[in-house]
Every structure is written in structure tokens, then in C-alpha cells.
Amino acid sequence: MSGGGWRRSDKGLVAAMTLALLLLAPGGAWGVESLKFKPGFNLFKAQQDIQLGKESVEQIDKKLPLVTDLQVLRYINDLGRRLASFAPNNNSEYAWTFKVTNSSDINAFALPGGYIYLNRGIIVAAENEAQIAGVMAHESGHVVMRHGTHEVSQALLAQAPLAILGGILGQTGSLTAQLAELGLGLGLNSILLKNSRRAESQADEVGTYILYQAGYDPHAMARFFEIIQNKYPQKTIQFFSDHPVPENRIKAVDSEIPLLGPAKEWKTNSPDFEAMKQRLLSLPAPPRATPAPPASAGPSGPPPLPSSRLIKFEGKGFSIDYPDNWQVQQSEDAVALIPPGGIVEVAESGSAQAYGTSISRFQPQTSRQGNWGLIDATQELLDMMRLSNPNLRVIKQGGMKLEGRAALSTLLETDSPLQGQKERDLLVTARQGNSVFSLMFIAPESSFDAYKPVFDAMLQSLELQ
Numbered sequence: 153m154s155g156g157g158w159r160r161s162d163k164g165l166v167a168a169m170t171l172a173l174l175l176l177a178p179g180g181a182w183g184v185e186s187l188k189f190k191p192g193f194n195l196f197k198a199q200q201d202i203q204l205g206k207e208s209v210e211q212i213d214k215k216l217p218l219v220t221d222l223q224v225l226r227y228i229n230d231l232g233r234r235l236a237s238f239a240p241n242n243n244s245e246y247a248w249t250f251k252v253t254n255s256s257d258i259n260a261f262a263l264p265g266g267y268i269y270l271n272r273g274i275i276v277a278a279e280n281e282a283q284i285a286g287v288m289a290h291e292s293g294h295v296v297m298r299h300g301t302h303e304v305s306q307a308l309l310a311q312a313p314l315a316i317l318g319g320i321l322g323q324t325g326s327l328t329a330q331l332a333e334l335g336l337g338l339g340l341n342s343i344l345l346k347n348s349r350r351a352e353s354q355a356d357e358v359g360t361y362i363l364y365q366a367g368y369d370p371h372a373m374a375r376f377f378e379i380i381q382n383k384y385p386q387k388t389i390q391f392f393s394d395h396p397v398p399e400n401r402i403k404a405v406d407s408e409i410p411l412l413g414p415a416k417e418w419k420t421n422s423p424d425f426e427a428m429k430q431r432l433l434s435l436p437a438p439p440r441a442t443p444a445p446p447a448s449a450g451p452s453g454p455p456p457l458p459s460s461r462l463i464k465f466e467g468k469g470f471s472i473d474y475p476d477n478w479q480v481q482q483s484e485d486a487v488a489l490i491p492p493g494g495i496v497e498v499a500e501s502g503s504a505q506a507y508g509t510s511i512s513r514f515q516p517q518t519s520r521q522g523n524w525g526l527i528d529a530t531q532e533l534l535d536m537m538r539l540s541n542p543n544l545r546v547i548k549q550g551g552m553k554l555e556g557r558a559a560l561s562t563l564l565e566t567d568s569p570l571q572g573q574k575e576r577d578l579l580v581t582a583r584q585g586n587s588v589f590s591l592m593f594i595a596p597e598s599s600f601d602a603y604k605p606v607f608d609a610m611l612q613s614l615e616l617q
């Protein structure tokens with residue numbers, strides 16, 4: 153264990169007081185809070201979280217450059233395990249293994265079963281121990297609330313309900329292989345890492361709770377996320393894409409803290425943190441980011457041609473036909489229709505859609521003023537897309553009709569996730585209630601014309617409620 157003598161007396165005392173209060177008032181506000189942390193719908197057993205995490209780690213470790221310095225790893229693992237010991241809904245068999253990726257991008261992610269990766273960049277960006285503890289507590293929240301397998305469960309339910317009822321996941325053998333058979337092979341890691349806003353709020357709540365229990369300033373987590381988002385917008389794109397910022401994050405956390413118990417003298421820093429950070433800064437600089445080769449998991453070469461047989465996809469408030477050799481990937485607020493091999497890995501932990509259709513709905517900022525226009529709202533969407541695709545360019549834009557309602561068609565050029573290629577996107581936006589419904593048809597520039605007839609047929613089939 154690291155750390156000086158800071159906590160022994162305080163923590164013991166507070167723990168004793170908390171215990172006494174819990175015994176006196178078992179229904180009291182403080183104790184009840186920890187019981188509210190309930191994981192969502194999940195088809196996996198906790199044991200399978202560990203197995204799936206382990207299998208993913210094996211793949212990921214082959215691709216990521218890792219920091220192997222023992223002082224750094226010992227500090228991070230000591231701190232991580234100490235934090236995890238306060239986590240609600242913990243499982244004694246979770247791995248609680250913390251790795252440091254040798255990358256200057258600011259990122260962190262958790263795999264099911266307790267495998268957590270911190271980029272060197274996020275540790276260096278932390279100004280004190282409480283801030284890095286905040287990141288680790290938040291990631292631990294994703295683990296104990298089982299957000300990774302929750303997302304996979306949702307995707308499976310949409311894709312292979314019969315297979316699930318048949319108990320395919322109950323078999324022994326590689327889970328990754330079984331999931332691949334069910335059509336979730338490609339981009340499995342990206343499903344595991346992609347969190348919904350709801351999962352983010354929950355990871356925030358759990359992370360704040362863990363910080364409080366471990367004696368750290370519980371404000372540190374949300375504040376640190378805000379600092380890195382404002383200070384390093386270019387280096388945090390992947391982090392905030394996998395961890396979408398919940399609405400009113402700071403406010404939500406600030407209102408949770410009083411419920412956790414009385415204010416304490418929070419711990420914010422330690423000599424061990426400073427020593428570890430110096431050590432990390434003294435190691436050879438991280439390798440420069442290099443574009444990843446096209447997906448090693450997927451078939452090489454372009455996807456097979458879209459099947460001419462179309463099948464219907466029924467989404468929330470819409471339906472659309474799509475080629476029957478494509479796959480569906482669904483998250484809380486988006487649906488992707490993807491040809492086999494249409495997802496490619498781009499950066500260390502990310503993947504991107506290079507072919508197919510992506511459907512989502514968003515609430516424009518301008519809608520807060522009540523009377524808003526589709527052109528401004530679409531512009532807002534394009535501005536958001538530019539955050540991760542700075543080379544995005546509008547080729548042409550024009551009005552159209554979509555089932556009798558006014559819609560906007562925008563043809564875009566940007567960088568394809570396929571190395572060295574340009575991408576062509578057709579973005580169609582329409583107003584649906586107080587939101588914007590958006591459809592994006594995606595293909596590399598060289599094959600856009602070949603995909604155009606399929607995209608047109610899909611657009612023709614769209615029904616909007």
C-alpha cells in the first residue's frame with residue numbers, strides 16, 4: 153500500500169461514526185444512498201464479465217503500447233484497489249487490474265470484470281491524487297454497474313433474441329467467439345467501451361460515492377472532467393465520445409455529496425502521487441500517434457456488395473428498409489446499419505463506421521429558444537461533427553421532402569477512417585417534434601456511387617412518425 157500516515161486516524165473514526173449512525177438509523181438518508189446503485193438489464197453473469205474482459209484485454213494489449221515502469225504501475229494499482237474496495241455491488245472475483253497506456257492522449261476506459269486502462273496523458277493532466285482517483289473511481293463505477301455487458305446485452309437483444317433464449321451464451325468456450333457467431337464480432341470492443349449518457353450519470357454517482365468513502369474530495373471527479381474538456385479539447389475527443397457528458401454533471405454531483413454524509417477534511421494529494429508523476433514524466437516520450445492499420449478483426453478489403461433484398465428495421469419513431477446482409481448496432485440514441493467489415497478501428501481504443509448508415513436524433517441548442525429552424529439545427533450538428541472531423545466540408549446543401557415534411561439534404565466530404573481515403577457522406581435531416589432526426593449515408597469516396605442506389609432505396613422506404 154502506498155500513502156503516508158494521512159488517513160489512518162481520520163478514516164477509522166469516520167468509519168466508526170458512520171457505522172454507529174447506520175446502526176442507529178438503518179433507514180437513514182446516508183446508508184440508503186449506497187443501496188440505490190443498481191446495474192441495468194444484463195444477459196451475462198458477473199463471472200462472464202470477467203471472462204469477456206479478459207478476452208478483450210488479450211486483444212487490446214497486442215495493439216496498445218503499455219507503460220511497464222513498476223513504480224508507476226504499483227502506485228496506480230494500489231490506489232485503484234483501495235478505491236475499488238469501497239465500490240458498491242463489487243464482486244470478489246473482479247480482476248481490479250489497472251494498466252497505463254503509453255499515449256499522450258487524454259483517455260481512460262474500463263472493460264467488464266475490472267480491467268481499467270489509463271492513458272499516460274490523463275495521469276499527467278491530473279494536478280493531484282484526488283483528480284486521478286476521480287477518473288479511476290468513475291471507471292470503477294462502469295465496472296460494478298456492468299455497463300459494458302449491459303450495452304452488449306442491448307445489442308444482442310436487438311440482433312439475436314432467439315439465440316439468446318436458446319442459451320447460446322451459457323456454453324463454455326470463448327465468449328468473444330460466441331458473440332462473433334451472433335454477429336457482434338466486429339466492433340465488440342467499441343460496444344463494450346461506448347457508454348450512454350445514463351450510464352455516465354450512474355458512473356459519476358458511483359465514482360463520487362467511492363471518492364467520499366475513500367476520503368478524497370468527492371468534487372474532484374466532475375471538476376477534473378470539466379477541466380480536461382475545456383483545457384485539452386483536441387486530446388479528449390475519444391474520451392468524451394466513449395463517455396458522453398451527462399447534463400448538469402457538476403450540479404448532479406454537488407447535490408449527491410451532502411447525501412453521502414458529513415463534510416470531512418478531504419484528502420487531495422500525496423507525496424506518492426507527486427513522485428509517481430515525476431517518474432512518468434521522466435520516462436521516454438510516448439510514441440507519436442500513428443494511424444492504425446485497417447481492422448485486423450474484420451475481413452480485409454471492401455465489404456461485399458449490399459444485398460438487393462431489403463428488410464425492415466423498426467426503430468423508435470421510425471422504420472427503414474436495409475440490405476439483409478447488413479448488421480444492426482443499436483445504442484440508446486443511435487442506430488447503425490452496417491455492411492460486414494463496415495466498421496474499422498482507427499485509434500487506440502476507438503472504431504469508426506466507414507460504410508453504411510447511421511441514424512440518430514438530437515436536441516438542438518437552438519430549440520431552447522422555442523422557434524428554431526432546420527438549417528441552424530443542421531449547422532449545429534455539422535459543428536459537432538467537426539470536433540472529431542476537422543476536415544469535414546460541405547459540398548452542397550438543398551431542401552427536399554421527406555414523407556411530405558421539409559427536410560434538408562447535405563452532401564459532405566471528410567477523411568475516411570480507412571487510411572489515406574476520403575469519405576463521402578449524405579446527411580439528411582428533418583424535424584421530428586422538438587428534435588432533429590438525422591440519417592447519414594456513409595461510404596469512401598471511391599465507392600459512394602456504387603452505394604448511391606441502395607442509399608436512395610433506403611431513403612425512399614423511410615417512415616417517420
Ligand SMILES: [Zn+2]
Binds near residue numbers: 352
Ligand atoms: Zn464514463
